[in-house]
Amino acid sequence: MPDEVTQKEAAPDPGAPRIGVFVCHCGANIAGFVDIEAIENHARALPNVAFTQRNLYTCSETGLREIKTAIAAQKLNRVVVASCSPRTHEPLFRSACREAGLNPFLFEFVNIRDQCSWVHMQQREGATRKAKELIQMGVARAALLEPQEDITVGVAGKALIIGGGISGITATMSIARRGFQVILVEREKELGGILKNVHKLYPTMGSAGDLIGKNIRAVQKMPRVQVLTSARLVEVSGFVGNYKVTIDSEGKRIEDTVGVIVVATGARLLTPEGLFQYNGRNIVTQGELELLLKQGRLDADSIVMIQCVGARVPGREYCSRVCCMTAIKNAILIREAQPETAVFVLYRDIQTYGTLYEEDYRRARELGVSFIRYNLSKPPVVSSDKVIVHDELLGEDVPIPFDLLALATPLIPQAGFDELSKALKVPVDENGFFLEAHAKLRPVDFATDGIFLCGCARWPSDIGESVSQALAAAARASIPLSQGHVKVEPIVSQVDQNRCIGCGLCETVCSYVGIHLTDTPKGKKAETIRASCKGCGTCGASCPQKAIRMSHFTDGQIEAQICALVGTDK
Amino acid sequence: MIRIIRVMCTGRVDPAFVVWALANEFDAVLVVGCRIGDCHYSSGNLAARRRMRILQAFIKKNGLPPERLRVEWISSAEATKFSKLVEEYAGQVKALGPMQKDDGTRLRLLAMKRALEEEKVRWLIGNEKKLVEEGNVFGDKLDQERFDAAVLGALEDEFNKNLIAVALEKAPASVPELAALSGLKEPAVGEYLVALEQAGRIAPVAGHEEYARYTKI
Numbered sequence: 001m002p003d004e005v006t007q008k009e010a011a012p013d014p015g016a017p018r019i020g021v022f023v024c025h026c027g028a029n030i031a032g033f034v035d036i037e038a039i040e041n042h043a044r045a046l047p048n049v050a051f052t053q054r055n056l057y058t059c060s061e062t063g064l065r066e067i068k069t070a071i072a073a074q075k076l077n078r079v080v081v082a083s084c085s086p087r088t089h090e091p092l093f094r095s096a097c098r099e100a101g102l103n104p105f106l107f108e109f110v111n112i113r114d115q116c117s118w119v120h121m122q123q124r125e126g127a128t129r130k131a132k133e134l135i136q137m138g139v140a141r142a143a144l145l146e147p148q149e150d151i152t153v154g155v156a157g158k159a160l161i162i163g164g165g166i167s168g169i170t171a172t173m174s175i176a177r178r179g180f181q182v183i184l185v186e187r188e189k190e191l192g193g194i195l196k197n198v199h200k201l202y203p204t205m206g207s208a209g210d211l212i213g214k215n216i217r218a219v220q221k222m223p224r225v226q227v228l229t230s231a232r233l234v235e236v237s238g239f240v241g242n243y244k245v246t247i248d249s250e251g252k253r254i255e256d257t258v259g260v261i262v263v264a265t266g267a268r269l270l271t272p273e274g275l276f277q278y279n280g281r282n283i284v285t286q287g288e289l290e291l292l293l294k295q296g297r298l299d300a301d302s303i304v305m306i307q308c309v310g311a312r313v314p315g316r317e318y319c320s321r322v323c324c325m326t327a328i329k330n331a332i333l334i335r336e337a338q339p340e341t342a343v344f345v346l347y348r349d350i351q352t353y354g355t356l357y358e359e360d361y362r363r364a365r366e367l368g369v370s371f372i373r374y375n376l377s378k379p380p381v382v383s384s385d386k387v388i389v390h391d392e393l394l395g396e397d398v399p400i401p402f403d404l405l406a407l408a409t410p411l412i413p414q415a416g417f418d419e420l421s422k423a424l425k426v427p428v429d430e431n432g433f434f435l436e437a438h439a440k441l442r443p444v445d446f447a448t449d450g451i452f453l454c455g456c457a458r459w460p461s462d463i464g465e466s467v468s469q470a471l472a473a474a475a476r477a478s479i480p481l482s483q484g485h486v487k488v489e490p491i492v493s494q495v496d497q498n499r500c501i502g503c504g505l506c507e508t509v510c511s512y513v514g515i516h517l518t519d520t521p522k523g524k525k526a527e528t529i530r531a532s533c534k535g536c537g538t539c540g541a542s543c544p545q546k547a548i549r550m551s552h553f554t555d556g557q558i559e560a561q562i563c564a565l566v567g568t569d570k
Numbered sequence: 571m572i573r574i575i576r577v578m579c580t581g582r583v584d585p586a587f588v589v590w591a592l593a594n595e596f597d598a599v600l601v602v603g604c605r606i607g608d609c610h611y612s613s614g615n616l617a618a619r620r621r622m623r624i625l626q627a628f629i630k631k632n633g634l635p636p637e638r639l640r641v642e643w644i645s646s647a648e649a650t651k652f653s654k655l656v657e658e659y660a661g662q663v664k665a666l667g668p669m670q671k672d673d674g675t676r677l678r679l680l681a682m683k684r685a686l687e688e689e690k691v692r693w694l695i696g697n698e699k700k701l702v703e704e705g706n707v708f709g710d711k712l713d714q715e716r717f718d719a720a721v722l723g724a725l726e727d728e729f730n731k732n733l734i735a736v737a738l739e740k741a742p743a744s745v746p747e748l749a750a751l752s753g754l755k756e757p758a759v760g761e762y763l764v765a766l767e768q769a770g771r772i773a774p775v776a777g778h779e780e781y782a783r784y785t786k787i
Contacts (some may be wrong), residue, residue, distance in 0.1 A: 086576075115574055119653075130571055137573060427612065447612055491578065505696045509581075511612035536611035537582025541621070544692040553582055561575055562587065563594040 014106055017143040018050040020076035021135060022067055024058035024083030026113055033117035034128040039082070042132040048143045050074055058083050064096045071100040078142040082110040082135050103147030105490070105552055110138035133565055140564035144557045148490035153531040155241035155259040155480045157181060162233055162420070165193020166463060167455025167470040168264035169215045174474035175262075176224045180481050183256065184219065185231045185247055187416075191216045193266050194456075197287060199294040201463055202329035203356040209294070211463075228254065232416075236261070236423050239513060239532035240450030240486055260450045260477040263434055264470065265420065267411035267456035270310050275407065277382045282404055286326055289406040293333060300341060300403035303334060304387050306380055307347040311410035313376065318431055320410030320460045324351045327408050328364045335367040344370045344400055346380050346389050372398065411460040425513055426451055433459045444473040448512055449486070449532065452477050491535035491552045497525040499547035506539035506548060515539050515548075572600070572656060579603065581614025585625040585695070586686040588639055593679035595671060598638045598663040602652070605643045615643060620698045625686070627718065628725050632682060635666055677736055677751075684732035685725050694721045730754055731762045735786070738772050744781035 021043040025031035036054060044052045051074040055063040058081055070076055079102065081093050086109045094104035112131040120127035159175045161168045164186030172184045190196070198208035220227055231249035238244045243261055247254045269287045272278040280288065286305065292298045305327045311320050324347070331343045345364075350371070352361040365371065374380055378390040386401045413432030421428045426446045427435040434457045437447040444452050454469035455461060461469065480486050493506070493515055502524035506515045514533030517524045526548070540550040549555075573596075577583060580603030588599045601622055603615040622641045630636040640659055644652050669675070685691060694701075698717060705711040712720075733752050737743060745763070749756045763784055766772045775783045 111574075126571065130573070133573060137575070503693065505693065508700065509613075509617050509696060511614070534578075534611055536579035536614045537577065538579065538611070538614045538617045541582055541584040542617065542692065542696040544689040544696065546687060546692075550578075550582065553577055555584065555586075558575065558577070558582075558587055559590055562591045562596070565573070566594050 014077040014103070014147060017048040017078050018074065018076050019046075019048045019078040019080060019139055019142050020051040020053070020067070020070050020074060021046075021049055021080045021082065021139065022058050022063070022070075023052065023054045023135075024063070024081065024113075025054060025056050026083060026117075027057065030083070030113050030117045033121050033124060034112070034131050035124065038128055039112070039131050039135065043080075043082070043135050043139070046136055046139045048078075049139060051076060059089055059092055064092070067093070067096050068100040071097070071102050077102065078106050078108070078145060080108045080110060080135065080138050080142050082112045082131065082138070084113040085111055103149075105148040106142075106145050108138050108142040108145060110134050133568060136568075137561045137564045140560045141557050144554070144560055146551070146554075148551055151488040151490050151492070151530045153239075153241045153486050153488060155484055155486060156243075156257045157481055157484070158183065158256070158258045159260045159262065159477055159481065160185065160233075160243070160245055160256075160258040161262045161264055163193070163264035163266055163455070163457065164188075164191035164227070164229070165264065165266045165455065165466075166195050166212060166215065167266065167457075167466045168193070168262070169212075169219045170467050170470035171262050171264055171454060171474040171477075172225055173215075173219055173222060174471055175478055175481070176222050178474075178478050178482065179224070180478070181224050181226070183226045183228065183245075183247070183258065185233060185249075186227070186229045187232055189230050191219070191227065191229065194268070195463070197291055197294075199290045200329065200333060202325045203360055205329070205333070208463075233420065233423060237513070239529055240448075241480060241531065243450065259481050260452065261424065262470075262473050262477055263420070263424070263426070263446075263451065263453040263457050264455050264473075265414045265417065265434075265457040267414055267433075267460060270409040270412045272309050272407050272409050275309055276306055276380070276405070277384070278407060282385075282402075283382065284404065284406055286323060286330065286406050286408040289330060289404070290326075293330065298334070298404070302342045302344075302400070302402045303331075303404045303406065304344045304346065304400055304402040305331065305406045305408060306382075306387070307345065307408045308376075309407040309409050311408075312348065316410065316412075316431070318410070318459070319351060321351065322460050322462045323408035323410065325357055325360065325462065327406070328352065328357075328360050328369075330406070331364050331369040332360065332367060335364070335369060339368075342370070343368075344372060344387075344402075346372050346374050346387070348374060348376060411456055414457065417457075424448070424451055425511070426453075433457065444469055444476055450477075450480060486531070488531050488533075489535065490530075491550075492530045492533040493528045493535070493537075493539055494549045494551055495526045495528055496547045496549065497522070497527075499545045500525045501545055501547075502526065503544060505542055505544060509538050509542050511536075511538075572660065579609070579611040579614035580618035581609075581611060583618055583621075584686070585621050585628075586683045588622075588625060589629075589679055589683040589686060592634070592638060592669055593676055593683065595669065597666070597669045598640070598659070600656070600659055601639070601641045602655075603643055605645050608645060616699075617696075619643075621695055624695055624698075624718070624721050624725075627722060628682065628686075631722060631726070632678065632729070637662060637666060638669070677740075678733065680736045681729050681733035684736065685728035688724075688728040688732075691721065691724050691728055694724055730758070731765060734759065734762050735766055735771055738766075738784055739786045742775050742783045742785035744779070744783045746781060748784075 023040050097107045098104045116127045116131040158181040161172045161184045172182045176182045192212045195208045195212040201208050228249040234248050235246040241259045243258050352358045373392040380387045380389040388399045391398050429435045434453050437445040452473040454473040455466035504517050512532050518527045537550045540548040591599050609615040626636045701712045702717050748759045772784050775785050
């Protein structure tokens with residue numbers, strides 16, 4: 001059963017605490033700046049401490065062996081290591097405990113290096129006292145630690161891709177090629193997205209129509225792929241491995257269970273109503289100019305392009321990233337085909353990052369495209385057939401007559417992004433673009449497990465970038481699919497349903513669908529969805545009935561740590 | 571000197587923990603989490619921010635300097651900022667002087683902790699966003715001032731009740747004694763005693779004194 005959450009039978013009660021405290025010298029890193037012997041002696045006298053030992057390096061082969069030996073010989077059922085940071089070493093010490101037959105959650109970490117010997121390097125006495133007290137607090141907490149067992153969740157071998165543009169199609173094919181079922185949902189009647197209206201692509205100058213056409217045909221023929229057009233996601237519930245989705249496609253309701261979801265909803269171009277006399281005839285958007293070029297209907301002797309129209313302005317501060325290269329590409333195409341046509345690009349800053357794009361910028365200038373810099377404080381003034389631009393470099397107003405004025409407007413979030421964001425419980429940024437879990441380390445993941453994103457849904461990106469992101473998202477999404485199950489850290493909330501009154505506050509404050517109200521014979525009660533609970537504890541700290549217990553960070557454990565020092569002078 | 575307690579998220583920090591620390595000889599509590607908008611757990615720090623704001627008002631209302639609690643949002647990459655903050659705050663706390671450690675203060679802090687653990691109070695605090703920002707099903711919203719007044723009122727009520735309860739846990743006492751200890755008028759003490767008795771938390775002691783004495787159950 002894919003939606004079954006399995007957890008081994010709760011580990012046996014470890015019994016009355018017998019705590020082993022291991023104090024690490026870290027060479028001279030710790031021992032050189034504190035009185036390490038005094039620290040060990042202090043630890044030995046603490047309640048429930050059955051054994052103490054100093055190690056030159058607790059994390060070395062020898063140190064780990066000493067822990068394992070002591071667990072067996074001294075019948076330790078809790079281990080405290082006083083050394084460095086859990087960020088780097090917690091997994092190591094936990095697995096040492098596991099190897100010695102001790103549940104890894106009966107391990108407690110005290111950081112006397114970063115928090116004592118390093119920050120108080122010049123204060124030996126104070127650092128020593130602080131180390132003693134941090135260990136005292138750690139021991140108090142350790143006495144109350146409970147064993148936890150890993151939680152494993154089955155994963156449905158199917159993916160849902162939302163959005164049938166180049167990103168969504170690429171992600172679909174990539175996942176299907178790995179042997180998994182994929183449902184591709186497109187809101188429009190046809191696949192293709194924004195590329196359907198694009199003429200040629202920079203920097204290859206290949207045809208956008210050919211590229212997207214080839215991809216559409218390929219995805220439609222692909223085994224394991226179900227393409228749904230005129231379709232939208234109506235409802236979603238569940239968690240990684242087991243998202244229950246309801247899709248409306250051409251009036252038909254389709255229900256299914258998918259293991260992962262990829263958001264590839266793209267973006268749309270801003271229509272510059274009220275900006276620079278936009279009229280859709282001789283004053284058009286760069287996107288409409290694409291269409292004129294594509295249909296071979298461009299007829300103008302003087303073309304002016306204005307950049308950053310409605311972008312990088314108060315209220316829409318971001319750079320849309322693709323408009324500079326789009327303008328340069330179109331300017332090159334026009335000058336190559338009709339060298340007698342004058343092309344002016346009025347810009348604020350030119351973004352042609354990287355090797356190929358900068359080359360195109362150079363080429364456009366060689367082809368005689370005029371680049372004129374304007375300042376946001378003195379924007380170009382447009383009348384019916386002429387633009388007056390204040391040239392930043394000349395310091396004077398320059399009138400330029402035009403037959404066609406093309407306004408480069410930014411990509412903006414797709415309509416309906418907020419509904420999708422709410423349905424999936426994934427965040428958007430202040431502009432309405434979907435927000436990844438981490439800009440650098442997890443660029444195509446959402447913070448919610450099992451949901452990924454790529455392409456312009458995230459922020460404006462060109463074809464190459466969108467395809468890279470789609471392949472990345474597909475690869476990330478395939479991890480749980482190919483494993484068939486996901487392991488979840490067992491630090492989760494536990495509801496005492498006898499105390500719970502079903503008020504639902506926990507569900508409201510949870511950002512992860514980690515807890516929800518469910519019908520029980522005694523009425524509505526909260527229930528943890530262990531697969532999606534992240535253990536942050538927000539529900540536990542909010543519960544009016546105090547019916548939620550946060551495993552590994554219980555009220556009792558935290559309060560014991562707080563009051564462990566009563567009577568000592570802090 | 572500071573002592574660090576690690577939690578998964580500031581969202582885990584129950585206001586009761588902060589008061590528990592003050593009752594256990596810590597002079598001040600610093601709650602530090604990810605920068606607003608950058609919460610590792612998506613929105614736990616927003617919940618913490620709302621809770622801590624109310625807690626600070628409650629601390630102030632109980633005659634303690636609100637600076638005994640400080641809340642800051644710092645990224646894990648901002649080490650210098652963190653160390654500057656700790657130094658500056660440590661100086662500020664030193665200037666405040668140590669927490670009073672007499673029995674009366676401890677009794678009041680325990681009552682504050684109990685008040686923060688009461689259902690009504692927690693329900694209100696937990697629903698601030700819903701009540702103030704989102705409104706009920708009819709779209710009616712509570713303005714911030716009215717919300718604050720409601721929470722602080724509920725806190726005061728629960729504080730008084732629990733002050734009597736914790737006093738009775740120490741030793742049986744009569745209405746006038748409890749009135750003197752809590753600063754409440756006798757009829758008010760009586761009402762809280764009735765509430766506590768109904769909740770099965772206290773009972774009158776049999777005896778022949780002028781005033782009935784009560785004790786914990």
